[in-house]
């Protein structure tokens with residue numbers, strides 16, 4: 001039930017969800033001149049970094065996977081490399097950026113996100129409330145707390161994925177330490193990070209996986225961030241697009257000696273081995289599921305209701321969005337329904353990145369500003 005009534009005549013847009021994608025959208029709206037009292041943010045966490053920060057800390061992530069442009073500020077420039085270069089009085093981050101080798105420190109990213117939030121007016125707009133339903137009405141959408149012409153949904157991943165045979169195990173994205181013998185389930189970035197973490201903690205590690213890991217520098221290849229690559233993706237048939245997205249969701253981690261050498265050294269000392277059997281867990285003290293998130297609109301109660309009630313077009317686990325990340329059928333010159341984050345992959349394959357959050361934010365803000 002609503003905890004507060006939002007006056008619908010003053011508030012024009014709402015963001016549902018309060019994570020990194022919400023913050024990126026909020027900063028973009030503010031940059032475009034939309035005032036805090038014109039925006040409502042409905043979410044479960046007042047600190048927009050909290051959910052992400054807890055997961056990144058659980059796998060001891062030190063460096064961002066993204067590069068200088070992986071920031072939540074509204075303007076593309078300056079990126080995080082410029083900030084670091086200015087703070088440390090060195091050109092090194094800028095040189096690394098030119099070679100696509102700059103990965104900001106997680107603590108620097110968090111400091112930057114906090115600065116963006118602090119100067120944005122976020123607190124004025126934030127309402128601690130989970131939204132269960134978005135109902136299309138004339139000229140807008142009714143949420144539990146009011147009516148809005150423009151709504152962006154950024155509810156993030158619908159939960160951690162834990163295979164049933166490992167349901168007692170800790171998930172890699174939950175806080176944990178490492179026992180002397182550890183089985184890590186999975187073959188993606190979180191699994192690879194956990195192999196190295198557990199080895200560094202002195203544990204003996206078994207990697208439980210059904211297939212050999214794919215080695216890829218970025219989760220989503222750079223081409224999908226370019227206008228041309230994206231245009232080709234948007235022009236493809238539904239089946240082709242779904243198959244591209246399935247392919248991109250195959251677990252992967254980057255190639256390189258930083259990953260390979262510690263594993264090779266541990267294998268030589270019999271501290272690391274691979275198994276394809278879930279039975280292997282019986283011989284170890286701790287099992288860690290590095291098995292990612294539950295996937296698809298059906299797993300998110302708000303999105304499921306939205307799709308089923310409004311008969312929205314879908315393709316498999318994806319909502320079939322327009323290229324600018326809006327929901328066709330519920331978006332017209334008077335109102336906008338946008339989706340950001342992982343649920344927006346149909347519009348932008350790298351939607352579950354900070355750059356992806358900004359892609360959806362820009363599409364949303366363009367429409368909001370058209371109706372000013």
Ligand SMILES: Cc1cc2nc3c(=O)[nH]c(=O)nc-3n(C[C@H](O)[C@H](O)[C@H](O)COP(=O)(O)OP(=O)(O)OC[C@H]3O[C@@H](n4cnc5c(N)ncnc54)[C@H](O)[C@@H]3O)c2cc1C
Pocket residue numbers: 016017018019020021022042043044045048051052055056059061063064065066070129130131132154155156157173302340341342352353354355
């Ligand atoms: C460990 C890890 C490291 C990553 N590293 C990087 C990186 O280096 N660079 C990069 O670009 N990306 C990275 N990513 C990917 C990406 O940036 C994150 O997934 C990011 O958190 C997505 O933001 P979000 O706002 O969509 O989701 P979240 O940050 O999860 O926020 C969603 C919020 O909405 C709330 N919510 C959910 N449902 C409702 C509802 N019905 N009503 C109200 N609120 C609701 C949730 O509780 C949550 O607070 C990483 C992801 C992980 C897991």
